[in-house]
Amino acid sequence: MTSADRYEASWESLAAYRVPDWFRDAKFGIFVHWGPYSVPAYSNEWYSRNMYRTDKPEFEHHRATWGPQNEFGYKDFIPLLTGESFDPDAWAALFREAGAQYVVPVAEHHDGFAMYRSELNPWNATVMGPKRDVIGELAEAVRRRAMVFGVSTHRAEHWWFLEGGMAFDSDVRDPRYASLYGPAQPQHLAPSKQFLDEWAAHTIELIDAYDPQLLYFDWWIHRPAYTPYLPKLAAHYYNRLADAGLEPVLTYKDGAFPVGTAVEDIERGASATLRPRPWQACTAVSRKSWCYVEDPEYKTPRELVGTLMDTVAKNGCLLLNVGPKADGTIAEDEAQILREVGAWLAVNGEAVYGTRPWAVYGEGPAKSIEGGFSEGDQAGYGPRDLRFTTREGLLYVLSLAAPEDGRIEIRSLGADLTLYHGKIGRIELLGHTGEFEPRPLEFEQGPHALTVRLPESWATGHQAAVPLPVLRITAA
Template identity: 50%
Template sequence: MDALDDANRRNRLDGIDRVIAAGSRSTEWNDLLIAPPPWYVDGKFGIFIHWGVYSVPAFGSEWYPRNMYRVGTPEYDHHRATYGDQQVFGYKDFVPMFRAERFDPNEWARIFSRSGARFVVPVAEHHDGFAMYKTALSRWNAADQGPQRDVVGELAEAVRAQGLTFGVSSHRAEHWFFFNGGRSFPSDVDDPGALDLYGPAAREETQPTTAFLEDWLVRTCELVDRHRPELVWFDWWIEQPAFEPYLRRFAAYYYTRAEEWGQHVAINYKFDAFKPGTAIFDVERGQLAGIRPEFWQTDTSVSTTSWSHVEPQHWKRPLDLLGDLMDIVSKNGALLLNIGPKADGTIPAEEVALLETIGSWLAVNGEAVYGTRPWIVPGEGPTAVAEGEFTDTQRQAFTDRDIRFTTARGDLFATVLGPVTGTEIQIRSLGSDLSLLPTDIQRVDLVGPNRPKLTYRRDPDALRVEVPDEASRDLPISFRIRPERPAIRDRVKHLLAD
């Protein structure tokens, strides 16, 4: 049975309330305002990790545990053909098969460091209810079953040893309904010995009970206390009305704990689950059309197929991911890029190569990314960026006329998103007839360690920069533009304040 009985839950809830009462924050929204941490606003790029029991079947997506119980889905048919009847072989039976025998957290952390990422966020618990960390609140966790290792704890130590910031994600809210398909036909979802894994399995349109919400709060606070993450990422279902007071209690607890520990922390949310200014807005697999005054984030995956490892997998190109990164950063955002390790704990070679390509590019062009802020306009070019979630595969490929601007230390950076086809780049936003840059240009450089000075001319309709032979033709190119009067950032601050 579930370790979180009524007495245990009540004791833990009382402890949460005592921490809040002793702190400087109440549970009212106006007392939960928080500034985005400097590590986040300056870091811009992080790694997300979807890895769990669902990596064993490696079919469809990380929603395999739900869909294998939904009659008529490909997962349902695949499961019966491959593993047998769901009453005989259910999702719980994948747990012993999830051995993670080749999981090396130090190697993972080295890969993430080479990618140029500044923060790392593994999924601590997905909708399936299997915790990837040691917990006293459920026997269904990676330290006691499957790998028999505290995956999140080991990864936290390895990531921090590389100088990266560590966060976690919680998708437990959706556990309320996740396995409800297994109630529509004979399956092990009704097995009395596994009810603590499969959970309520209630209808999606119902609101969670008080017991479920209290359980969610206690588990999430325990996760914070065990691993002291500097970022807690929440998936979409927390915007349900019943969660609202529990979100406020969690934020008050987490922010109070962070103040005790001297940490700069943040919470991610989607839609309108949190009030503006109390957490960081996140857009899943999508972007924004323009600059958002408040810092925000996109979470997306290296693949178009799934968040977790599946076979076959379809990966995005480094060119497209770097273009998305620069588009997001130019609009005051950060990119949380997901990978999906295999069940044995190895990261697919294709994903390692992709991350290393990104890292090599950032090693040269990071000056246009890290520590930057948006300019007066995010950019220019013919390729439209659709706004909103699940739009990451809807736009056309960026061209060499698609340019994004960032600024730092008085310099303006212009990054060409598409592969360069000619010998000259035209930046129309910087034409001398426009008021966006009302000062002469001192010099234009190619961003990088050697910083070669480039030939350019400024016409009324565009700044025209000659592309040197050493510039990349396959990945984005970043130019540093140094104005005579470095007043760019002051103008941007004024613009965003308005």
Template identity: 55%
Template sequence: MSNNEVAPTDTIWPDPVPPKDDQAELARVDEVIAAGPFAATWESLADYQVPDWFRDAKFGVFLHWGAYTVPAFGNEWYPRNMYLEGSPEFAHHRETYGDHAEFGYKDFLPSFTAERWDPQAWVSLFKKAGAQFVVPVAEHHDGLAMYATERSRWNTTTIGPHRDIVGDLGQAVRDQWLVLGVSSHRAEHWFFLNGGSRFDSDVRDPAFADFYGPAQREELAPNDAYVIDWFLRTIELIDKYQPQVLWFDWWIEQPAFEPWLRKLAAYYYNVAAGWGRGVVIQYKWKAFAPGTAVLDLERGAMASVYPDVWQNDTSVGRTSWSWIPDQQYKTLPELIAELVDVVAKNGVLLLNIGPKSDGTIAEEEQGLLTGIGDWLQVNGQAIYGSRPWVIAAEGPTGQADGSFIDSAERRFTSADIRFTVQERYGNQRLYATLLDWPTDGIARIEALGTASGHLDAGIASVELLGHDGDLEWTRTDDALVVTLPDHRPSVVGAVLRVTPEPADPGARMPFGHQL
């Protein structure tokens, strides 16, 4: 189905779901928590340890896919913005689809058919990209569950694709030996469609209140009924799909969620212990106490090595997390630099793509993913399983610190270098990744000069990943200077592997690392 082409509006909507016994389910959750090992307190949750699989994985794929890809206008916030008078989306909707009372967001759902979706092909692409885990959006702010929930009639098994998107994709992920995660943006649904309550629109129609949600003002804290429903939907996701990553967007910072976040973490960590699998909760800002889950920066970066494992969630596109025909894409060198920078600072990169409504992935996005995979085939030993060095970076190009810093293209030079360390079988190697290839063919690494104080041991060898021949190199007070070959092993930058001279038995590892 082409962009802006939608199904007729005389849709037969899904039947309402029977009421649930929330108290019985909450009692069951309490029993799991009481059985331990984690209690629903920040003190108990501080015993959580980030699993090694996540610490080593370094790279995952995020997926924003939903009914907002039918209009494919603006971005994934189209469901909200189309009801905000004065917005480009509001005008576009009126001009393209008509009056909001006659054709609202719900009327896009039957046209979200995913008729060309092949989950196994998706996962093959993600695996080719070098991703180690996959995180589909289980429910975005719009309120359409992408899974077989028993708590809402508005899900992809009852309308649109008539498929369990999370379940089918999860099976493909596990068939190909990757790790499944899910993201929940349900908290924001409390207010997300509130623009439609300010004028005559279908958001005001009580027949669809269970889809459009409370549509309350942002200033109002969510009430108990809403928070409990949010909590039990999340429990359902955990129990039904056993994800090893659980990602939350920002609005769980509201104080009303705080006791439920503690309870959720205790439940998740306890049931995961029964699965025998390490799991990760990812949060923004200060929703969780430090050390109880993994901090996530949206479109972000750290200025230096962060003491705890963290994550940057970002996208291949600058303008939208979901597919739109006029997407502005980042370049391959940018994305690889972002991956290397995050990893050097003790982070993990969760990189988003946005499939089209029919289930296909745009050629540009496929190309960026395979480009990253090609680079990792040559240079992956500097990334996977690595740990930070005593310093993360050197070079002239500044790196902002915080969230939402990737709106403009960032260009790095060959003097911009990131460092990682590998330890295997008692041996240690340092990797220096140049974010661009030097125009004169000479790599200069100041952190490895004898006067830098960062490396006391001598250097036994210097190698270029992807190149079989020897390299000419010298080490001065100021820098390690390496002459690179004419042939470039990969299309972006260069990775040098530096091996120290053997240390005396019992001596500390020559490169060390902070963590």
């Protein structure tokens, strides 16, 4: 489909969609969860729901810390979301240092509070809380640093998210706050036409105001009630971005869109195979939450780089989340994790950015479990676990664990196999250079494996946070 063509609101028309090269080349983005849930900083970003559910720890924690829910409700966190130290330029600089190529903040979470200037939602960050257009300011800062800007919207879940507050004496029952707390209906009840129409209008407002090049939908839109609205929204989004001279990416979960009409996202999980179509994995630096919490459990930079390499080798992009504090600052522990990922990418990025999958995604005993919410069950990587990417005739071999004996054995490159066409002429270790040019490494190609010996300096000098070597292979 050319820029002169227009998408119609049908799956047949939307089947002409092609994932733009900017996304296929980017490989790595930053997700941001910041909202009123950042104030209690307890458990996770579902605090607004669970503080009204009597069977959840958040219920008693809230009463003990903030008071009864009919006296201090979720709405009362909004003035405490001061954002007095929110600096979008500082955020963008950090994300750029991390090596991110696109940035996707949450424009509205399930809680119904918009972090952008809205004419439809009176509960928004420009008139209360930070009293700033967080999305608009961040969009400008991100684009100034040559990164692509996107947004996520989670408003579909707002139909039922605060339902617990209707079961006892809480401020959710107060009609004065109905526009924040939403219908608060039972989760099993299909949303009304009025709610669906309003949800679509809010989504279009967000698209038209900020022209996000990536539009991330959360999971609830896979419900049948949303199906008639999805091709209309997708057509509007694709056409709107084309009119602005931009190339759109729309991501979805749980089969909400037909294959090929948008980009599938896998939340906190992996693909077990090399996928023929570009896709996205999203996860967080924190193991147990997307927003900032006061007792975090962070993943290591090495673990995150391993996730990135596994995703990229399987034709995907990784969207990695951070959660700023209520004052708008990013916790130093989270910032340092991003810097260390960025330091690895600064040396090895040519094996990531702009690459395409090879004949096979990799090799080794660790096998990924397919699907979302599986990251806690994934097997740990060992020295035999490798991933492959290609770019401009070069083959890259990415180690998912530090070699124990200074050697990398690559079974997929054995002489008796036909995966690599041609003769290997030169192998280099990224970041290992001589005075004038990269130093070639010693290697031996046997019938069943290619063995590469790393330089002795690597064994003694790889104490960085991410000691994962990358080989560049050039044909003779």
